[in-house]
């Protein structure tokens with residue numbers, strides 16, 4: 001037989017696609033085909049493509065190719081997230097500029113993507129490290145700045161001692177730097193922030209657009225938890241010997257009568273202010289110890305509680321009780337007001353603290369559980385209030401509004417909402433990122449770089465050791481770059497030397513794709529109105545919080561600026577699973593890595609792609625040890641031979657109506673099921689149906705009507721058309737062998753003929769007392785219950801039962817019913 005040469009076929013069709021550009025999006029205003037916008041999450045250019053890329057992009061490509069195949073006007077672009085630390089570290093190691101490593105890797109990956117056959121519009125390719133791109137990060141920064149959404153503040157930040165840069169909270173994983181694993185310390189620094197907290201409610205509330213299966217439920221939950229909205233009250237406590245009261249945030253204002261002490265975050269300026277002189281030495285020693293801990297360690301319920309008494313008292317606003325003020329590390333400086341009312345009977349951390357330091361415990365909710373002071377277990381359940389004056393006898397849900405009302409009347413508190421979400425720490429003290437477009441003038445302060453002076457380009461004369469981490473940005477050492485004129489007064493001034501977190505780059509690139517060459521705006525508003533929002537976004541679960549949160553934030557700000565007409569960037573989100581090997585993530589240390597290039601050399605692109613898709617639903621992990629690219633290649637050869645043999649035996653255009661009816665039905669039923677499976681994003685199921693169709697066509701050629709039958713051609717054409725989503729090279733080649741000119745990949749999807757979808761009937765024999773008494777025509781997939789009902793409804797059968805008792809009915813659907821009578 002005729003087998004296909006995967007490599008030759010790949011090269012042939014790569015060249016054709018490059019020449020004919022079938023996957024370009026149309027910007028013709030007269031083109032009224034339905035539009036579809038499909039975006040794969042950015043690739044990061046570290047090295048060549050790996051198995052993870054291959055899976056993610058195979059899935060995204062099925063979705064895009066399906067839209068192409070159905071005749072939609074598809075925008076499926078590609079780009080690189082090309083700023084970031086790995087390039088900088090490589091540059092330090094090899095004494096080069098980060099651009100060298102970055103752009104060399106991008107070229108390698110682009111070549112691999114071409115070979116992999118991704119149906120993208122190459123003319124829209126983006127790299128975020130191009131000045132033409134990051135200019136617009138700067139432009140957007142200035143718009144955020146004007147709106148009060150970009151600002152600088154002193155604050156305690158996470159500092160990676162190895163990378164010598166600050167990290168956002170999100171980049172600290174269990175107290176360690178997400179990138180290098182070094183233990184993170186806290187430092188007080190003046191840094192730039194984006195005010196994402198101003199959008200906390202909208203980030204939560206707009207999520208109703210993403211529900212009902214549009215986004216995976218677990219991603220929605222992670223987004224919700226990250227924002228962490230809690231409802232409660234602010235309660236003001238007077239402090240003895242201090243004019244200003246101090247507020248605390250509590251979700252349990254109903255327990256106010258049970259507050260027996262007061263705790264301030266040890267690292268908050270407030271602790272320093274409240275500390276009495278005769279307690280200062282002890283407090284300062286304690287504070288130093290706390291500075292070394294991460295938030296996670298501090299909040300761990302396992303760690304023994306630590307703290308110091310500050311020598312002060314707070315006054316409970318409802319009962320006038322005098323309670324001691326402590327500083328401790330389990331209270332965080334940047335949540336709520338950095339201070340709490342401690343209710344040890346009903347909060348475990350407060351109880352642990354009270355028991356350790358011998359503080360009072362007073363129960364105010366009668367939950368029927370053992371006394372917390374004795375059991376050591378705080379009670380958080382439902383119950384009636386007690387020891388609480390006007391709240392006594394109320395339930396929690398009655399007591400909360402009541403106490404808020406009382407506090408309101410006295411002017412000592414009110415209902416309040418708190419968020420876990422923090423403002424987005426933007427500044428990085430590293431080189432390979434977007435410079436912050438601000439000039440610091442001794443006279444004028446922070447002065448924005450005027451729009452017509454953008455981009456503020458990175459200098460190109462720094463390399464190698466110039467970029468080594470020093471605690472301040474490497475840009476600070478580039479005197480010719482730093483020293484500039486104040487745009488306002490013309491005096492000597494200095495550029496801001498921090499660069500932006502690279503998450504900025506990926507927060508709006510999907511808008512830039514709509515008009516990638518635009519040099520007058522970050523994106524063309526009309527083009528974005530035409531394509532946006534993204535219909536389908538595809539990428540890994542590692543971006544479930546940060547990237548998606550930031551992109552959602554950007555789109556809301558742009559909406560408020562009147563630049564986009566939608567409030568959510570991604571209509572649907574698909575998180576592909578991971579490719580693992582032998583049950584474990586691929587890693588150098590385990591030696592279980594699989595090289596994508598080698599797999600492709602061995603089996604060809606189509607077989608590798610088909611294996612990725614056929615392994616299971618797209619959300620599931622693929623264990624490469626459990627799949628067989630060799631079997632995929634074997635199947636593709638079978639499919640190819642069917643197409644080639646049908647093509648050799650007949651010409652396009654034969655009327656299929658005269659063909660073999662059984663095969664025609666098989667073809668149309670397969671097409672129907674493939675369409676449903678692709679619509680439901682169950683691509684593995686679609687592939688299984690194509691495999692069955694190939695088998696049916698093979699049978700028809702070998703032991704049925706033969707290769708020249710028009711039904712065989714029809715089946716082979718449907719194989720080519722549907723396989724084009726999963727194994728595009730062999731599909732193109734097969735289509736050509738079937739006598740067609742042009743690409744099979746665009747606009748060729750077919751609708752099944754409804755007349756051919758009706759299933760044939762089968763004959764069911766009905767016996768009464770083991771004698772055949774009737775025959776029924778039924779559907780082949782009739783259920784046992786339905787068949788029993790039909791059999792008993794038969795007049796002939798009823799006549800033979802003749803009033804006797806039916807003892808038992810044996811049903812063997814769809815062929816036999818046996819009625820046993822007594």
Ligand code: ANZ
Pocket residue numbers: 230249250251252255265330331332333334335336337338339340341342343346347418
């Ligand atoms: C009194 C109380 C009694 C509390 C009780 C809880 C149970 P979420 O749900 O996370 O918002 N809290 C407030 N600010 C804090 C800070 N800066 N650091 C650590 N803990 C802080 O939690 C709100 C609760 O966490 C607040 O309600 C407060 O303790 C504590 F039976 O106030 B609660």
Ligand code: ZN
Pocket residue numbers: 441442443444445447486487488489490491493
């Ligand atoms: Zn000035």
